[in-house]
Amino acid sequence: MIAVLALLAGVVLGVWLDPTVPAALQPYLPIAVVAALDAVFGGVRAKLDRIFDDKQFVVSFISNVLVAALIVYLGDQLGVGGQLSTGVVVVLGVRIFGNVAAIRRHLFRA
Amino acid sequence: MSAERGDGGRPARVYAPDFLTELFRNPLEPGYVAAAERKRRNPPPAWRTRSARSVSLVVLVLLGFLLAVAYRQTMEEEPGRSQARSGLVEQIKERERQTDELSARADQLREEVGRQRDAALSGSTAARLRDLEAGTGMGRVRGDGLVVRLADAPGDADAVTGTGAGPPQVLYTDLQGVANALWSAGAEAVAINGQRLTATSTIRSAGKAILVDFRPVTGPYEVAAIGPGSMKRRFEQSRIAALMREVADKTGLSFGVREADDLTLPAAPEPRLRYAEPPGSPSPSPSGDRSASPGPSGSGTSPSPSGGGR
Numbered sequence: 001m002i003a004v005l006a007l008l009a010g011v012v013l014g015v016w017l018d019p020t021v022p023a024a025l026q027p028y029l030p031i032a033v034v035a036a037l038d039a040v041f042g043g044v045r046a047k048l049d050r051i052f053d054d055k056q057f058v059v060s061f062i063s064n065v066l067v068a069a070l071i072v073y074l075g076d077q078l079g080v081g082g083q084l085s086t087g088v089v090v091v092l093g094v095r096i097f098g099n100v101a102a103i104r105r106h107l108f109r110a
Numbered sequence: 111m112s113a114e115r116g117d118g119g120r121p122a123r124v125y126a127p128d129f130l131t132e133l134f135r136n137p138l139e140p141g142y143v144a145a146a147e148r149k150r151r152n153p154p155p156a157w158r159t160r161s162a163r164s165v166s167l168v169v170l171v172l173l174g175f176l177l178a179v180a181y182r183q184t185m186e187e188e189p190g191r192s193q194a195r196s197g198l199v200e201q202i203k204e205r206e207r208q209t210d211e212l213s214a215r216a217d218q219l220r221e222e223v224g225r226q227r228d229a230a231l232s233g234s235t236a237a238r239l240r241d242l243e244a245g246t247g248m249g250r251v252r253g254d255g256l257v258v259r260l261a262d263a264p265g266d267a268d269a270v271t272g273t274g275a276g277p278p279q280v281l282y283t284d285l286q287g288v289a290n291a292l293w294s295a296g297a298e299a300v301a302i303n304g305q306r307l308t309a310t311s312t313i314r315s316a317g318k319a320i321l322v323d324f325r326p327v328t329g330p331y332e333v334a335a336i337g338p339g340s341m342k343r344r345f346e347q348s349r350i351a352a353l354m355r356e357v358a359d360k361t362g363l364s365f366g367v368r369e370a371d372d373l374t375l376p377a378a379p380e381p382r383l384r385y386a387e388p389p390g391s392p393s394p395s396p397s398g399d400r401s402a403s404p405g406p407s408g409s410g411t412s413p414s415p416s417g418g419g420r
Contacts, residue, residue, distance in 0.1 A: 006167045010174020014182070021183050033180045036173050042142070051146035054162035058169050060141065 027076070028069040031085055035068035036061060038092045041099040048106040068092070213379060220380060224249070244299065247308035247378040251299045253336040256345060257370045258288050260354070261330035263362035278361035280329055282315040285322075287350035288333050289313065295344035297335035299375045303327040306378035323379065330364070334373050342369055 021029060039061035046052040068088050075084030224243075228236045243249030263277040289307060292300050300307045305322045307313075312323060319326045335341065345351055346367065358365040 002167065003170050006170035007174040010171035010176075011178045012174075013171065014175040014178025018182065019179060021179060026183065029176075029180050029183055033176055036176055040173060046142040049142070051142045053142055053145035053149065054159070054166040056141045056145045057166050058162070061169050061173070 027081070027085075028072055031068045031072050031088055032065045034089055034092045034096075035064040038095050038099075039064045041096050041103070045099045045102045045106075048103060064092075216380065217377065220377065243377075247299065247306045247311075248381075250374065250377045251336055252372060252374045253298075254339075254369070254371045255297065255299075255334065255336035255373050256292070256342055257368055257373070258292070258333040258335070258345075259330060259364070259366045259368070260284060260288070260333070261364040263364075278357075278363055279318075280320075280331055280363060282313050282320045284350075284354060284357075285320060285331060285333065286313045288354070291345055291348040291350045292333065292335040292337070292341070295335075295337065295341045295348060297337040297341060299336045301334050301375040303332055304376060306375055308378045308381065310381060311378070334370070334375060336373055336375060342367065 039057065042060060043052060043057045046056070071088050072081060072085045075081040078084075227239070231239065240249060244251045260280045262279045285302060289300055289302065302313070302322050305325060305327065307322070312321070314321055316326075319328075320331075321327070351367070354363075354365045357363055
């Protein structure tokens, strides 16, 4: 419950502050969001599995975002930025899908 | 997966040969399991749990922030893109308008020059010049002649397939053929959609558009020609006319030839000067009756013969 409130507070903060993203960071933003979503769904699933751990969540969130951004950056430098970000999105998408499937099994027993 | 874990033990490790299967099978961070194990063995102090909890709340706030920012960013980029596009369209329109204005002004000035020249020249020379201008397309002409009308077939497939095959269309080669046939049928002046053709005119295609002298023309195309009365008969006998009739029958293009009285064909745009020689000496020419234009016949070296008053 508190977690959802915190999430909403973040959304409100983002809308209210309306920061401008530096042009250099713009390509990494979508990938960072997908990576963050992966960490969140992992956390939700762990919560339902009753093995949620705050430290693990924080570390996985930050490392996911950073690693995803780093991969895209590396890809940009190597000239395969588009393909690498596709790869990152595919991998993260598969993970999200798997986690959501586990969550679904928890919630609906199906 | 939860069933595997339910009996307390770690899920049986499967050495899957391929990475993707593994990815699908085990999307959970193994770290959670390890952390739970650790916690069960020796529970951490309360302050540590609390601080970790607050940190994860901060991370959640951060995540919400990230989501909102990313959403706004994506939304903002979209109008930017379409704005840039409409800005470009605007610019193109503006430039086209300027071009039209300038060419209208050029026409006006050219007429003015023609009038002044007629006033300065003697009658017969002026008449000769006007004849030459009419023949080369540099001057406006009026007379009776033919209008050949070509139009694309009415489009019905276009709406379904978008830019697919589309209805049969008039090709630039059709216009070329018609123009050439008209010339060979004795036309003295030809214009396509009001664009006068000269000896150096081009009819070509660029993508889907047809360009006459680098200006786009759109269907229906009207090729107007001024010429003798026998022109219609001779044009109808030409190969391109027969070909176009057949094409029209088969594909639904429209192709029509009609005689028209009192056509007015505009002058072609001023040709770019391609070749000129400076006059031999800058000494003043004897009188004002010499036109100053160094024509291709070359009034450069010899002082008077071709251009001089006769």
